[in-house]
Amino acid sequence: MHTFLLIAILLLGFIITFQIARATEFVSVIQGEERTRKQSNRINAFLLLVFLIVGLFGVYWTHHTLADKTLGLGTSASDHGIKVDRMLKYTLIATGIVFFVTQILLFWYSFKYQEREDRKPYYFPHNNKLEMIWTVVPAIVLTILISFGLVYWYQITGAAPENAATVEITGSQFKWEFRYPGKDGVLGKKNYRYIDETQDNSLGLIWDDAATHDDIVSGGPLHLVVNKPVKLVIGAKDVIHSVGLPHFRLKMDAVPGTPTTLWFTPIKTTKDMIKETGNENFVFEIACDQMCGAGHTGMRGEIIVETQEEYDQWMATQKAQYLTAVVEKQAAAKPAVADSSAKKPADSTATTAAKPDSATTK
Amino acid sequence: MSDILHTQHETASHSHTEGHHHVHVHHKETFITKYIFSQDHKMIAKQFLITGIIWAIIGGLFSVLFRLQLGFPDESFPILETFFGRWAEGGRIRPDFYYALTTMHGTVLVFFVLTAGLSGTFANLLIPLQIGARDMASPLMNMLSYWFFFGGSVVMLSSLFIQTGPASGGWTIYPPLSALGQASEGSKAGMDYWIIGMALFIISSLLGGLNYIATILNMRTKGMSMTRMPLTIWALLFTAILGVLSFPVLLSGVVLLMFDRHLGTSFYLSDIYVAGQALSNEGGNAILFQHLFWFLGHPEVYIIILPTMGIVSEVMSVNARKPIFGYMAMVFSLFAICILAFLVWAHHMFVTGMNPFLGSVFVLLTLLIAVPSAIKVFNWLTTLWRGNIRFTPAMMFAIGFVSLFISGGLTGIFLGNSTIDIHLHDTMFVIAHFHIVMGVSAFFGMFCGIYHWFPKMYGRYMNNTLGYIHFWVTLIGAYLIFWPMHYQGFAGMPRRYLDKSSWVSFNQFHSLDAMITVVTILVFAVQLMFVFNYIYSMYKGRRVRSLNPWGATTLEWTTPIKPGHGNWEGEIPEVHRWSYDYGKDGRDFIPQTEPIGEKESAH
Numbered sequence: 009m010h011t012f013l014l015i016a017i018l019l020l021g022f023i024i025t026f027q028i029a030r031a032t033e034f035v036s037v038i039q040g041e042e043r044t045r046k047q048s049n050r051i052n053a054f055l056l057l058v059f060l061i062v063g064l065f066g067v068y069w070t071h072h073t074l075a076d077k078t079l080g081l082g083t084s085a086s087d088h089g090i091k092v093d094r095m096l097k098y099t100l101i102a103t104g105i106v107f108f109v110t111q112i113l114l115f116w117y118s119f120k121y122q123e124r125e126d127r128k129p130y131y132f133p134h135n136n137k138l139e140m141i142w143t144v145v146p147a148i149v150l151t152i153l154i155s156f157g158l159v160y161w162y163q164i165t166g167a168a169p170e171n172a173a174t175v176e177i178t179g180s181q182f183k184w185e186f187r188y189p190g191k192d193g194v195l196g197k198k199n200y201r202y203i204d205e206t207q208d209n210s211l212g213l214i215w216d217d218a219a220t221h222d223d224i225v226s227g228g229p230l231h232l233v234v235n236k237p238v239k240l241v242i243g244a245k246d247v248i249h250s251v252g253l254p255h256f257r258l259k260m261d262a263v264p265g266t267p268t269t270l271w272f273t274p275i276k277t278t279k280d281m282i283k284e285t286g287n288e289n290f291v292f293e294i295a296c297d298q299m300c301g302a303g304h305t306g307m308r309g310e311i312i313v314e315t316q317e318e319y320d321q322w323m324a325t326q327k328a329q330y331l332t333a334v335v336e337k338q339a340a341a342k343p344a345v346a347d348s349s350a351k352k353p354a355d356s357t358a359t360t361a362a363k364p365d366s367a368t369t370k
Numbered sequence: 371m372s373d374i375l376h377t378q379h380e381t382a383s384h385s386h387t388e389g390h391h392h393v394h395v396h397h398k399e400t401f402i403t404k405y406i407f408s409q410d411h412k413m414i415a416k417q418f419l420i421t422g423i424i425w426a427i428i429g430g431l432f433s434v435l436f437r438l439q440l441g442f443p444d445e446s447f448p449i450l451e452t453f454f455g456r457w458a459e460g461g462r463i464r465p466d467f468y469y470a471l472t473t474m475h476g477t478v479l480v481f482f483v484l485t486a487g488l489s490g491t492f493a494n495l496l497i498p499l500q501i502g503a504r505d506m507a508s509p510l511m512n513m514l515s516y517w518f519f520f521g522g523s524v525v526m527l528s529s530l531f532i533q534t535g536p537a538s539g540g541w542t543i544y545p546p547l548s549a550l551g552q553a554s555e556g557s558k559a560g561m562d563y564w565i566i567g568m569a570l571f572i573i574s575s576l577l578g579g580l581n582y583i584a585t586i587l588n589m590r591t592k593g594m595s596m597t598r599m600p601l602t603i604w605a606l607l608f609t610a611i612l613g614v615l616s617f618p619v620l621l622s623g624v625v626l627l628m629f630d631r632h633l634g635t636s637f638y639l640s641d642i643y644v645a646g647q648a649l650s651n652e653g654g655n656a657i658l659f660q661h662l663f664w665f666l667g668h669p670e671v672y673i674i675i676l677p678t679m680g681i682v683s684e685v686m687s688v689n690a691r692k693p694i695f696g697y698m699a700m701v702f703s704l705f706a707i708c709i710l711a712f713l714v715w716a717h718h719m720f721v722t723g724m725n726p727f728l729g730s731v732f733v734l735l736t737l738l739i740a741v742p743s744a745i746k747v748f749n750w751l752t753t754l755w756r757g758n759i760r761f762t763p764a765m766m767f768a769i770g771f772v773s774l775f776i777s778g779g780l781t782g783i784f785l786g787n788s789t790i791d792i793h794l795h796d797t798m799f800v801i802a803h804f805h806i807v808m809g810v811s812a813f814f815g816m817f818c819g820i821y822h823w824f825p826k827m828y829g830r831y832m833n834n835t836l837g838y839i840h841f842w843v844t845l846i847g848a849y850l851i852f853w854p855m856h857y858q859g860f861a862g863m864p865r866r867y868l869d870k871s872s873w874v875s876f877n878q879f880h881s882l883d884a885m886i887t888v889v890t891i892l893v894f895a896v897q898l899m900f901v902f903n904y905i906y907s908m909y910k911g912r913r914v915r916s917l918n919p920w921g922a923t924t925l926e927w928t929t930p931i932k933p934g935h936g937n938w939e940g941e942i943p944e945v946h947r948w949s950y951d952y953g954k955d956g957r958d959f960i961p962q963t964e965p966i967g968e969k970e971s972a973h
Contacts, residue, residue, distance in 0.1 A: 012449075018895050022898075022899055059846070070853060078857055092793045096793070099790060123758050123761075128956070129757050130953070131955075134695060142744060158789075246553055252862065261722045295867075299544070300547060304465075305872075
C-alpha cells in the first residue's frame, strides 16, 4: 500500500510539473521568447549562486556531523595507521583548498558573467603564462604528495622487523581461520590437496612436516600482542578475499595460490579502545573487502589486542592442531582396527607416495 | 568499399542539387532502411541514444532496488516479491539477488550506457556533421556496430531471466569467483551470458571506433585542418583510439576466463579448495586477470569521460559567447590523458600483493594524470571568466559537469596515492569517487550534449522548464547521494556490504543510508521525467525555426534544419577558420565557413 501511495504521489507530482512546464512554454510564446529567456537566465544565474552558498555550508555541516563517525580519524590503532592518517590529513588540506577555490570561482563567475545586453565578452583564446602556471603548480603539489606517500608506502610495505611474530590468516567462503606457528616459531608446510574437514585439517597441513606439529589453528578471534610487530601471512582457499583492518588502516588481498603478507604493530589494546571510544562492545574487526560471494557481508573476523601476559595466558590454553587431528584420534583408534587411520596422509609413507603432486608445498 | 559508397553519395547529391531544393540521397527509403537497418549516421546515433536510454532506465532501476536494501535493511517491500518472486521472498532482497543487481548496474551503466550510449550517440552524430562529411567512412560498418551492440544487449538482457540469475561477482568479474559455479550462483550460466554479451559489445565498439578514427583522419572537408576541429571531435578521436587499443585486451581476458570455466585450463586458477573439493588446477594466477581487466578498465573510464569533456568544452564556449580558453592546451591535455590512461591500470591493484616498487611506479603515473585534468578545469574556469553567459539547460549541465568533475577528480588524488589507498581501497570512498567523477559527471556531459544537439536531431527543442528542473534536482541529488559516502569510506566501510547491522565498526550510518535511498528514488524519478521530456519533445516540442539556434560557429548548424542522408544539400561547405571565433573583433560569432577578413586580428 505504502509503495503504491508513493508511486501515486510521484506520478501526480510529475503531471503537475509537466503541466506547469507546458504552460510556461505557452506563456513564453505569448510574452516573447527573448524576454522569457532573459528572465530564466537571471533566475538560473541567481540559483547557481545560492547553490554555491548552500553547498559550501552543506560541506561544512556534513563534515561536522559525520567526522565523528569515521572511526576517529587520526586515532589509528597501529603504527602504520598513524602514517596513513597523517597522509590523509595532508591530502585533505591540499585538495580542500583547491576544492573551495575552484568551486567558488566556477559558480561566482557563472553568476557574475551572466548575460547582460551591455556586456561584451572578452576575446581571450589563450595565454601561455597562465597555462604554464596551472601546469607547473599542480605538478609541484602532486610531487610533494607523491614523495610523502611513497616514503610511507615503502615503510609500510617493506620487510617486517626480525622480531615480528608470524600469524597465518586464511579466508574462505565466508570465514577467517588463523594459524599460530607454536613454540618453534615456524609455520609448518601445507598443501590445499591435504585439506580434509572431516579429519580436522581445514588448512591442509602436512603432518609429515614436524614443524606443523605445534601449530595452533583457531577460528578466531585473532590474538595479538600490543606494541609487538606482527606479520600476517595471508592466503585464501576458494576465491579472492581481502583482509581489511579498518582501525589499523590496513588491507591486503587474500589470493588463492598466491600468498601475500602484511605487517604492522598494534599500538592500542582492545581495552584501550573500549576506554577511548566509550563503547563497551568495541572490538577490532576484520572485514572482507573483496567481493567473495553471497555471504560477503557476513565475512567478519575479530581481533583481540592484549598485553604480553594476557597473550601468554591465552596461548597456554591452546592445543596444537596435530594433537586433535592426529594424536588423539590415533589413541582413540588403537583398540579398534587401524583401518580408518590409513587414509591420513601423515600416517604412512605409502599414502603420501600415492599423491605424487603433493610435493609442492607452500 | 566504403570509399565507393561515399563517392556515390557525393555524386548523387551533386547531380541533384540544381534540380531540387530538397535532395535525399536515398530515393526509395523504406521504413526498414530508414529506421531499422539505417546507414545514416544521424539515425544510427539516435538508435544508440535510445537503446542507451532504455539501458539507463534498467540500470538505474537496479540501483533504486539495491538502495532500498541499503537504506532500509530491516523493512520488507511486498511489491518486490510481486515482481521478483523467489529473488525477493517476503519482500526482502536475497543476498545473491543484491549482488546480481549491483553487478548488472555496473556492467550496464559503464558499458551499455556510458560507452555505447554516449560515444555511440555523439561520435555518430557529431563527427560527420562537425568535420563536414556526408557520412562515416563506412556506413555499413557503422550500421553493423549498432547491430552488434544490439545483439550484445539482447544477450546481456536475457541473462537477467535465467534460472541461476545473471553474473553477480561485481562488474569487474574477478576470478576465481567468476570462474567457479560452485562458489556463486551467478557464476553459473549467467557468467557465460555476460562474457558472450561483452564479446559482442567489444566487436561493436571496435567496428565503431575504427570507423570514427578513419572518418576523422580522412574525411574532413576542405580547409578543416586538425587544429581547426572542434574539441568534441578531438575528444571523440582520442576516445576511439583508447577503445580500439584496450577493448581487445579485455576480450582476450574474458576468452581465457571462458577456457578456465569450460575447458579445464588454469590461466587464473590455482590451489583451490571449494565446496568441499580440491580442484586440479595449478599454476594459474588470479591476479593476471585483474591486469588484463584493468588494462581495459582504466582506459574505459577515460573512454567514458573524454567525449563529455569535448561536449562540455564546445557547449561552454558557445554559451559563454567566448572562445574556449587554451585550445591547444585542451588538445594536448586530451592527448596526455589518452597516453597516460594506458599506464595507470595497476592503481586498482595496490593491495593485491603486487610488488611495492611496481606499485610506486603506478602511483607516479597516476598522479601525473591529474595534471592534464587540472589544466582542463582551469581552462574551463577561464572560459567562463568575462563571458556573457546564456544559461540554456545544456549550459547548466556543462557547469554542473565541471563542479562534479572537480569534486570527483580531487578524491582521485587520495586513491591514487597508494599509502592512502591501503585504507580506502574497496570502501565506500571509492564508490563516491568514481560515481561523482565518471558516473554522474559523464551523465551531466551526456545531458549537456542531448539538450544542445536535440534541435539538430529532431528539428525541435526540448522543454526548457523541465530541463531546468531536471538539472537542479539531479545536481543537488548527486551531491546529497555521493558526498556523504566519502565519510563512510573514511570509516573503512567496505563497498558491496548489504547490511551493516552485524558490524561494530560500520553500524553508525543508518539514517544517512536511509536519506541517500530516498534521494536516489527522487533523482531516478526525475530522470524518468527527462525521458518523458525527450519523447514528448520528439513529436510535440517547439519547432526550430532558424538554422543556427544557438549562434554557433560549427558546421552542423550550416545544414538544413532537418538534414537528409548526406547532410548538406549542395556542396559541403569549406572551412576557413577554427571553430571558436566568438566575440572576436566585436562580432558575436564568426562561422567557420566565413573566409578570414583582411583586417581581422589573429587569434
